[in-house]
Structures are given as structure tokens and as C-alpha cells.
Amino acid sequence: MHNLCVAHRGSSYSAPENTLAAFRQAMEFPFVKWIELDVQLSRDSVPVVIHDFSLERTTNGTGLVRDKSWDELRRLDAGSWKSLRYRGEPIPSLVEVLDLCKGKVHLNIELKTTGDMYPGLEREVLRLIISRGMEQDVVLTSFDQQALRRVKELMPGIGTGLITDIRPADLSTRLSSLGCSFLSMAYPKIDAKLMTEMTKQGVAVMAWTADQAGAIRRLVSLHPDLMICTNRPETWDQAVNGTSLLGNTLLTIKRWLIR
Template structure:
């Protein structure tokens, strides 16, 4: 089975998304090769791993991430909303996640921004990636084209990818113009012909968010290069695991975009 499993915000079906527990649970599954996380900046410029622009849904706190300091966010409980057994979970910094997964998982890091919400997000994220010497192990993705263009301007070697939940006719041309080597696309907008065109042009497609076996099998039939991003790595395992017999551990493979 060649369609790689990407744990969406960690093993988010079972643990609070984007937390150390969710990440560790994903890492505990030997077939999980990649993980998708979301990164924003605190008021004092610390890259933190959280999805929503507000902390309200996934923590015990209130307010927008950009208006809160790292220490304020650190004091919030980021686990009890998912279950009492996760009480005490914290919002992790990007540093903590990079340190945790280095040498084991590759990362799809979504630059969670819109317009000029975070003027220094790209610099801050790239700085931490370089500090951990993980440039070859990550791809930076975003719904915001400006963020991807800026990341490429800061470091031409970084792999970048557009996130989109649509399939406009000019999408392939846009990706080439932006020098993207990756596309994160809502799975219902992907078909075999487009997947083939992407691969032929050196662009890796990732389908999101796919939690049922039927859709996973459909994507696998389209093209073996399609990465499957899921909240349910266990469903991916039940669907495909019997076909996996890698000669080299996943975390030791060299990845190309």
C-alpha cells in the first residue's frame, strides 16, 4: 500500500487535537508516516500548535491566539473538552512538537493565517525548523497564498503547498506559478486524472479529511501517490495494513516533493 497515512492534528479522533497526547498516539502507530498540525503566533511571537484563531473551542480559556501571550495560553487546559482523562493537556509550542517528532514523523505544518494577521509567522516557523534541522522533513501549507510566497522568498529550499477545498480550472497553473510542490485538497475535489497531472508535474497531492474506509479505498484506486489525511489512523490501518510490508522503516525513508 503506497498511499501514505497522515494523522490530522495527531490522532485527533481519540485524543484532543494538536496536543502532545494526540501526537504521541499517532507516533505509537508504526504505519503513520506523516502528521498535519496548525501553527499560529502568540502576542509575544511564539509559534504555537492550535487550529482555531480563538482558543475558546479547544481550551479552558477565551480570546484570540494573537491577543494572548505564550504564558497565558500555557496555563489553559487543552484536553478536558475531549474527555476528563485528558485533563491537564497543554497547547504545545512548535518547538516542543518538532523535538517530539524529529526522526520519526514528517510534518505538514499549516501556516494558520489570513491576510496580514501574522506578519512574522513565516519567519518564526522557518527559524524553529532550521533550529531543529528539519527543513527536509516538513512541508509548509496554507490557505493563504501570500504566506506560501513569502515562505519561498525567505527560503527557496522549503517545500510549500496550497490548501484548497475546491478545484478551479487553473489550479495546476497556480501551483506552478507559486512554486508549490504539494497540494492539500478536500478529498471530494480530487479525481484520478487530476491526481495524475499533479504527480506528472512533480506535485504531491494530499486528500483531506478522510475518515471512512470506502473513501480511502477510492482514493487509493485513483493514484498511489495520494496521501490520505485522516482523524482516524485506525481506520486507515484496518483498510490497508495487511498490504504493507516495507523494506525500510517509514521514518527512515527519504521523501521527495
């Protein structure tokens, strides 16, 4: 087995999603080789790491991300909603995440946009990736096909991937026309036939988001190259390798002791 474990928004079952705390926890697991995260723009065009277009679910703020300056966003509490242990955990900027992860894990950076919601998003994200020399360490993904086209116009050599929760009949053609070498698909839609087709096309596939051991084991059985995205990397060893939970339990205790 050499399926790659991708931590969805970091170790987001145990820590507040899309925060440095969640990313640090994910990187404690040696089998986590990729982290998935979401990027939007602040009002003053700073790439920030947050999933929702609005602030209410994962912060103590209100309103839309795009209406707030970076200075306003960085002052928000993005941790207390998950647990009081994470009170004061901030929304990170993309550059903070790049600096944390460089040389340690690869990043699947989802461009959270639709239409002309975030003019310049692709350019700003690429600028930071290039400034850190991480062009080979990332893939830029999106539901928005226009965003993927803009990325390729700006930097043809960067890896890009389409995100989809459906399986269209023209999927192979669509990926080819977009220049995508990566497919991020809802895991119930993935089967062995799809994996054979994508492998022949040279497209890497990531399944999202599987948290139950049975679902992870089914995905592993489909193809050794299928990447599996999970909110719960702490269950990976047990689900995939059938190992004991003791190691993960000790790691959890260690985290409590150092906080």
C-alpha cells in the same frame, strides 16, 4: 499499496487535536509517516500549535490566540474538552512538537493566517525548523497564498503546499506560480485525472480529511502516491489492508492501562 497515512492534527479522533498526546498516539502506529498540524503566533511571537483563531472550542480560555502571550496560552487546558482523561493537556509550542517528532515522522505544518493577521509568522516558523535541522522533514502549507510567497522569499528551497477545498481551472498554473511542490485538497475533489496531472507536474497530493473506510479505499484506488489525511489512523489497517481490528483494540486497551 504504499499510500502514506497522514494523521490529521495527530490521532485526533481519540485524543485532543493538536496536542502532544495526539501526536504521541499517532506515532504509535507504524504506518503513520506524516502528521498534520496548525500553527499560529502568540502575542509575543511564539509559534503555537492550535487550529482555531479563538480559544473557546478546544481550551478553557476565551478570546483570540493572537491576543494572548505564550505564558498565558501554555497555562490553558487544551484536553478536558475531549475527555477528562486529558485534563491539563496544554497547548504545545511548535518547538515542542518539532523536538517530539524529529527523526520519527514528517510534518505538514499549516500556517493558520490570513492577510496581515500574523506578521512574522513565516519567519519564526522557519527559524525553528532550521534550528532543529528539519528542513527536509517538513512541508509548509496554507490557504493563504501570500503566506506561501513569503515563505519562498525567506527560504526558496523549503517545501510548500497550497491548501484548497475547491478545484480551480488554473490549479496547475497557480501551483507553479507559487513554487508549490505539494497540494492539500478536500478529498471529494480528487480523482484519477487530477492525480495524473499533478504527478506529471511533480506535485505531491494529500487528500483531507477521510475517516470512513469506504472513502479511504476509494482514495487508495486512485493512485498509489496519494497521501491520505485522516483523524482516525486507528482505522487505517482495516480500511486499506482489510486487516482485523484486534491489533487496534489491543493498542487502545494498552493506552488505557498506562494512564
